[in-house]
Amino acid sequence: MKMAPPDGAVMARRAEIASALAALVPDGVIADDAGVSPYGSDGLTMYRQSPLAVVLPRTTAEVSAVLAWCHAQGVKVVARGAGTSLSGGALPLADGIVLGMARFNRILSIDYADRVAVVQPGVTNLAVSQAVAARGFYYAPDPSSQIACSIGGNVAENAGGVHCLKYGTTSPNLLGVELVLMDGTVLRLGGAGMEQPGYDLLGLVCGSEGLLGVVTEATVRILPRPATQRALLLGFPSVADASDCVAAIIAAGIIPAGLEMMDAPAIRAAEAFVQAGYPTDVAALMIAEADGCPAEVDDQIARITAIAQAHNCQHLKESSDEAQRLLFWAGRKAAFPAVGRIAADYYCVDGTIPRRQLGAVLAEISAIAARHGLGVANVFHAGDGNLHPLVMYDARIPGQTEAAEAAGSEILKACVDAGGVLTGEHGVGVEKRDLMEHQFGPVDLAVQSRLKCAFDERGLLNPGKVFPTLSRCAELNAMHVHGGQLPFPDLPRF
Amino acid sequence: MVYRPACVEDLAETLRTAGARGETLAVTGSGSKPGLGPGEAAARLDLTALGGRVEHDPGELLLTAPAAIPLAEITSLLADAGQCLAFEPLSPAAIWGQGEGTLGGTVACALSGPRRPFAGAARDHVLGLAGVTGRGEIFRAGGKVLKNVTGFDLPRLLTGSRGTLAVITELTLKVLPLPPAEATLRLPAATAAGAVRLIAEALMVDGGLTGAAWRDGMVLLRLESTARALPALVAAAQARLPSGELVEGAASRALWAAAACLPAATDAGDSLWRCALPASRAPALAALLPAGAGLTLDWGGALAWLSLPPELAEFDVHAALATAAGREGHAERLRGPAGDIPPRAPLEPGPAALSARLKALFDPAGILSPRAAPGAGA
Ligand SMILES: Cc1cc2nc3c(=O)[nH]c(=O)nc-3n(C[C@H](O)[C@H](O)[C@@H](O)COP(=O)(O)OP(=O)(O)OC[C@H]3O[C@@H](n4cnc5c(N)ncnc54)[C@H](O)[C@@H]3O)c2cc1C
Ligand SMILES: Cc1cc2nc3c(=O)[nH]c(=O)nc-3n(C[C@H](O)[C@H](O)[C@H](O)COP(=O)(O)OP(=O)(O)OC[C@H]3O[C@@H](n4cnc5c(N)ncnc54)[C@H](O)[C@@H]3O)c2cc1C
Numbered sequence: 001m002k003m004a005p006p007d008g009a010v011m012a013r014r015a016e017i018a019s020a021l022a023a024l025v026p027d028g029v030i031a032d033d034a035g036v037s038p039y040g041s042d043g044l045t046m047y048r049q050s051p052l053a054v055v056l057p058r059t060t061a062e063v064s065a066v067l068a069w070c071h072a073q074g075v076k077v078v079a080r081g082a083g084t085s086l087s088g089g090a091l092p093l094a095d096g097i098v099l100g101m102a103r104f105n106r107i108l109s110i111d112y113a114d115r116v117a118v119v120q121p122g123v124t125n126l127a128v129s130q131a132v133a134a135r136g137f138y139y140a141p142d143p144s145s146q147i148a149c150s151i152g153g154n155v156a157e158n159a160g161g162v163h164c165l166k167y168g169t170t171s172p173n174l175l176g177v178e179l180v181l182m183d184g185t186v187l188r189l190g191g192a193g194m195e196q197p198g199y200d201l202l203g204l205v206c207g208s209e210g211l212l213g214v215v216t217e218a219t220v221r222i223l224p225r226p227a228t229q230r231a232l233l234l235g236f237p238s239v240a241d242a243s244d245c246v247a248a249i250i251a252a253g254i255i256p257a258g259l260e261m262m263d264a265p266a267i268r269a270a271e272a273f274v275q276a277g278y279p280t281d282v283a284a285l286m287i288a289e290a291d292g293c294p295a296e297v298d299d300q301i302a303r304i305t306a307i308a309q310a311h312n313c314q315h316l317k318e319s320s321d322e323a324q325r326l327l328f329w330a331g332r333k334a335a336f337p338a339v340g341r342i343a344a345d346y347y348c349v350d351g352t353i354p355r356r357q358l359g360a361v362l363a364e365i366s367a368i369a370a371r372h373g374l375g376v377a378n379v380f381h382a383g384d385g386n387l388h389p390l391v392m393y394d395a396r397i398p399g400q401t402e403a404a405e406a407a408g409s410e411i412l413k414a415c416v417d418a419g420g421v422l423t424g425e426h427g428v429g430v431e432k433r434d435l436m437e438h439q440f441g442p443v444d445l446a447v448q449s450r451l452k453c454a455f456d457e458r459g460l461l462n463p464g465k466v467f468p469t470l471s472r473c474a475e476l477n478a479m480h481v482h483g484g485q486l487p488f489p490d491l492p493r494f
Numbered sequence: 495m496v497y498r499p500a501c502v503e504d505l506a507e508t509l510r511t512a513g514a515r516g517e518t519l520a521v522t523g524s525g526s527k528p529g530l531g532p533g534e535a536a537a538r539l540d541l542t543a544l545g546g547r548v549e550h551d552p553g554e555l556l557l558t559a560p561a562a563i564p565l566a567e568i569t570s571l572l573a574d575a576g577q578c579l580a581f582e583p584l585s586p587a588a589i590w591g592q593g594e595g596t597l598g599g600t601v602a603c604a605l606s607g608p609r610r611p612f613a614g615a616a617r618d619h620v621l622g623l624a625g626v627t628g629r630g631e632i633f634r635a636g637g638k639v640l641k642n643v644t645g646f647d648l649p650r651l652l653t654g655s656r657g658t659l660a661v662i663t664e665l666t667l668k669v670l671p672l673p674p675a676e677a678t679l680r681l682p683a684a685t686a687a688g689a690v691r692l693i694a695e696a697l698m699v700d701g702g703l704t705g706a707a708w709r710d711g712m713v714l715l716r717l718e719s720t721a722r723a724l725p726a727l728v729a730a731a732q733a734r735l736p737s738g739e740l741v742e743g744a745a746s747r748a749l750w751a752a753a754a755c756l757p758a759a760t761d762a763g764d765s766l767w768r769c770a771l772p773a774s775r776a777p778a779l780a781a782l783l784p785a786g787a788g789l790t791l792d793w794g795g796a797l798a799w800l801s802l803p804p805e806l807a808e809f810d811v812h813a814a815l816a817t818a819a820g821r822e823g824h825a826e827r828l829r830g831p832a833g834d835i836p837p838r839a840p841l842e843p844g845p846a847a848l849s850a851r852l853k854a855l856f857d858p859a860g861i862l863s864p865r866a867a868p869g870a871g872a
Contacts, residue, residue, distance in 0.1 A: 113694060113774040114796075136698075158643045169641065171650070172618040187844025191822040194611060194796045195770040198841050198868030199659075199849050200604075203617050203650030207643045227700045247553040253576055253671030292701030295726030296719055303720075352639040354554055384640035385554075424641040432644075439644060440634070447633045447856075448646045454851035466645065477855065 001047065001088075001405075001430055003464050006095035010075055011052065017075060018053045021097070024065045028056040028103075039098050042083040042090040043145075044431055046347070046401060051078065051092035056100045060178060060186055060216040066099060067214065067461075068184025076460050077182070079210045081121065081153030084145045086348050087429025089157065089209050089465060096460075099214060101152050107131050108217065116175060116192045117222050121152025121215045125159075128220065137222040140167035143425070144333045152215045158207030160425040162258045162332065163289075165383035167223070169425065171206040176219035179205060179212075182456040192219055204451065209427050210462040212455040226291035229257065230301055231328045234308045235282030235315030239263060242284035243358040245311035246382045249288070249304055250355075256304065258289035259383035260332050263362065266339065266377040266390070273338035276331030277324075279315040286382065287328055335379045336390065343375070343392030347404045351415030352424035355385045361418050365389050368410045372403040386424030387415065413438050428466045436468050450476050495537035499544065502624075502632055502663050508539065509661070510630030513859040521602075521657030521863045526586040526595030529766075529828040529837075530603050532657060533865030539661070541598065546664055552577055556621070556638060557669045561598025561662040568597050572669055580670040581616045582607030589766060589828055598662045604654035605768075608705040608716070608750060611793045613670065620649040622666035628659065628857025638666045651852075656866040659856040673704070673718035677728050678746040681713045681738035686780035689713050690773055690795040692735065697794060699734055702727040705750055709790040713738075716750055760788060760801035765830025767800040767811050771823035779818035784809055800825075807831055812839040841868055 010017075018031035030036055031053040041048045052075075057063045070077050076096030083090050092098050104120035110132055111117070117128055117139070125146040128139040142161035143149055149159065155177065160169040167173070176190030189202040196202060205212050236242040242261055249256065262270065267285045271278040278285055286308075290300035301318060308316060319325035331338075339346045353361050362378060365387075369376035375392040389411055393404040412422050412432060416439045422432045436445060445467060452459065453473035497512075497519070499505035512519055519539040520532035546560030548568075552575045559568060565583065572578050584605040586595050601623075604616040622636030635648035652660060679696075683689035689708035696706060696715050702724075705716030715735075717727045728740065741749060760766055771779065773795030780789055787809065788801035802809055807830060815823035816839075827837040841849065849868045853860070 111772075111774070114772040115697070116772075158647070160641060164641070168614060168618060169643075171647070172614045185844060187848075188821070188842070189845060192772040193770045193819070193822050193824075194793055195606075195615070195824075196845075197824045197826070197838065198845055199852060200617055200650050200654055201845055201848055203647055203653075206650075207647050224698050224700075250555060251553040253674070255671065293699075293723075293727055293730050296701055296723040299720050299723040352637070352641050354551075354556075354639060356551075356554065381641065386641045420639050421637040421642045421644045423644050424639075425643055427643055428645065436645065439637075443631050444633045444635065445645075447627060447631060447635070448648060450855045451646050451648075451651075451852070454848055454855055477858070 001434065003049070003093065003430070006093065010095040014052050017073070017097070020069060021053060021055050021066060024069060025055055025057050025062050028058065028062070030054040039080065039083070039092060039100065042085040042088060044086050044088040044091070044429065046405065047088050047091050047430060049092050049094055051096055051098045054098045054100055056103050058103045060180065063099070063180045063214055063216055064184040064186050067180055067182055070097065071183045071458065071460060074458070074460065076463055078462050079152070079156070079214045081150030081156070082124065082148045084149045085153065085157065085427065085429060086350065087423065087427040087431040089427050089429035091430055093464065101150065104152070104216065110222070111192065112137070114192050115222050116219050118217060118219050119151055120217060121155070122150050125149050125151060125154055132222050136225055138225045139173070139220055140223055141170050141173055144336065151218050151220070155206055155215050155218055156208065156210045157425070157427045160381070160386070162260055162329070162381065165259055166255050166257045171203060173221045174202065174206055174218060175221060177202060177205060177215050178217035180214045180216055182213070182458065182461045190219065209429065209466050211452055211466060212461070228294045228297045229289060229291040229325060230297050231258070231287055231289040231319045231325045232301060232304060233278065233315070233317040233328055234286040234288060234313050235279045236284045236286070237282065237312055237314055239284045239362055240359045241312045242286055243355060243382070245286065245308055245313070247355060248307050248311060250383070252303065252307060254300060254303060256288045256300065256383065257291040258287060260287045261285065261380040261382040262332065262335065263378040265375065266335055266379050269338040269342050269377055270331040270335050273341055274331045274334050276327050277317065278331055282315055287332055332379065339377050339390045339392065344394035344396065345392070347391040347393065347408055349389045349391060349408045349411050350386070350423050350426040351412050351420055352384070352386045353415050353418045353420035355382070357418040357420070361387070361414060364414045365411050368407050368414065372407040374400070374403060374407055381424070384424070385420065409435060430465055433466060434468050436466070446476060453477070496540050497537060498540040498542065502544070502626065505544065505661060505663065506626045506630045506632050509626055509628060509861070512537070512861045513628065513630060516859055516861070518861050518864050521661055526590065526593045527599060527603055528590055528592065530656060531866065532863030535864065541661070544663055550575065555640060555669055556666060558638060558664065558666045559597055560664055561596065561601070563597050564594065565597055565600050566594045573672065576672055576674070577669045578672040579619065579667065580609055580613035581619055582609040583616065597665055601653050601665055602655065602657050602662060608707060608792055611706070611796065612704045617650045617653040619668045620653045620665060621668055623649050623652060623662050624664040625652065625660040625662040628859065628862045636666065640668060657863045658853060658866050659862065661862070673720070675721040675724040676716060676718040676743070676746050677724060678741040678749050679715040679717070679728070679731060679735065679738050680741060681715070681736055682711060683708060683713045684711055685777070686789060686791060687777035689791060690776050693773070693794045696731065696735060699731045706794040707790065707792045708795070714749060716746065761803065764788070764801040764803050765807050766828050767802070767825050768828055769798040769800060769811070769815055769823065769825040770796065771798065771815065771819040772796060775819035775823060779814060779823070782814045782818055802830070807833050808835060810835055
């Protein structure tokens, strides 16, 4: 992974840039090496880069002023929420500033009549649910990082969670944003209603990985929390049995609130870490959750149990109370840190495949890891086909970081070759940028890149992320790509 | 002039040629939605010759089909497998009487039906697509899996874009199981305010609610589940709500088939407006309506259908929405005489500028359904 060579002229202006920004955001600029260092990477710790400066605005007006100034001066900007991105989306640029949104930490209003909450982007995902819990509501998208990750980061990544098969990822739960464009323009997309006029700009901004604008406010849907939630732990002698069981549940017309799977190495790591009561003698473990009114939950649990038994389920446990249900989930939600305990380092890969390919792809993943001399544990959002192989390595051993990276790329290519995609929820960022051409043709990428031109013509907001080559807008506009042939096949790639 | 390309390459060539000549095209087929249609253009682009394979995989919840396929074909194919388009698209036949249209037109117009607040909008079910831009470039976007954040979300942008950015040739949709059993509670509510209050209470009922509408002085609440669980869901709702009438099985289905065409009951000569606004603002809108105007609510109150008899055709619906809901409300006239009131209000300056830039990037010659673009006709 290579970033474009930084602009030396901009880097030479570091002190001047810092003082100009400090005039716009008093006591909100960090520009010394020690101070900017904690911002040097996000959740993808393989990559590190200190920015020129970190700016911590408090108001939309300050965000607008900072962006307008950077736009006029040709200074690049990377927005940052909580820095939990696993794809390097928030990785700073050597010739750019980081715009930290942590001070936007207030819940602005909660409207139970229309079931919406208006929050600032630095508010954590969990804090939204907590703010409405007393009235029996919650915010449905629940990424495993929910205690830390911010709503702004969730919007940028269209984050999902273990309940998104039934309740959707961030996008269906997002009704509006206030957005600041790179030139400082402030605009509102959507609001408290369920539909906006004109093009679905809100849908486009969600999941755009900080490339189109900076979110300074979000309006999200809140839902009444289901009265009953119950989970089943289901153990299977083979991954094939478990994945056939998933397909059978879905084909029977059941959409469980959650449907997760782990393979043997992940089960053992999670059990050792959390003591969730997982059986350690099974090849695959599934958590299936039903929610709703008690009769409906009883009905679903009974049907899922019957289907599981018909698929050689060898271990079956039903949560008897809320504490046990949460314990079942605790193991799954802590799977990443659990693997972190048994391996010096781990690299979380994120691809989606058609579910029926699961057995074949898992076998291929094992083979790829073995080829690189590395171990792998798999956790899997089974309901929607989103795989998270955790490739274990030790960064202190020369060559292992590169081996893990190479294994990750091969795994993602295998996902695409199986009819899937590079990322189900963690985003492309820098991590999967150079693999985009494996999934999309040159025309597909040109069409997508042009969208960036409508929002940020000079390419100053989070450049070097998502797209392997960010052509200039003038080139893209003049480009006529026909028959899969790029007119400029030797355009520089970085 | 009518162009009727036989394959995607022909379509791309047609668009490139039209672009070079600056010849505008009305992207159409059956024209089932004339109120949202492309409007006047130098030539018509007829998509009816563009076929393709239909792949439906119930276990994966996926459907891939050519855009030009009649919607009715898709609906019955899914129903045979116990599945459905969960956004329950509105029936254009009920409004315009020109048939049920196609899958492509359905997605291009994104008119989500009663299930929208509970199962998501059209945009939430479009996973991937293939199409041709106004520049004549053949492209794909999204994917054929349920969960995907790879690259910009073009499928969402193109859903509802009404053929003004690109011509869609193939769609991959997320489909969902059709619940096997349903029942509807009918509760009297004389006013919109009473209806919205009742619906808010009903929304606290635990699970199973998949429709909440108000028409003819009655709130309609649809509950769906398995045959085994439904009675308990109904009992729980009844325990919480004032007493009403219970409509079961086929009769309930018929009610909602009619509700998916809520406006059907209106007189063909009436103007018909579709208005989105926060549910809590619906009573304020109701209070502003002149005598003789018809109002029905869907989406738990967040979608208002207004019918205005000819003598009220000049009632300023946009002004009423602005008063009732400020920037949160917007209205579009789907049917009715063109008078002084435009069918759509202008977009706010920020989104308008972005939309114009997007249009120029996808379709620089401005050939695709130019009169349907956001802002046009406002
Ligand atoms: C095998 C086959 C069988 C058919 N059988 C029938 C039939 O039995 N009955 C019948 O009525 N028709 C049939 N058709 C034709 C089909 O209905 C038209 O091709 C369709 O395009 C009309 O769309 P609509 O009525 O939904 O939308 P329209 O009312 O024509 O258009 C509504 C809006 O959607 C836009 N739009 C429509 N399609 C697209 C698209 N693909 N991409 C982007 N924007 C679009 C328009 O520009 C407009 O703004 C058949 C076609 C095929 C290929
Ligand atoms: C242990 C662990 C578990 C995880 N589990 C999940 C999971 O289950 N599901 C899931 O989807 N993800 C998961 N993630 C990934 C990550 O938490 C999400 O991508 C999250 O949405 C990132 O939020 P953040 O606030 O940390 O954003 P950051 O990492 O700070 O930034 C991510 C991207 O968002 C942009 N951005 C941030 N704020 C804004 C803003 N206000 N406006 C515009 N752009 C902005 C940045 O520029 C960057 O491109 C996990 C991560 C970890 C470490």
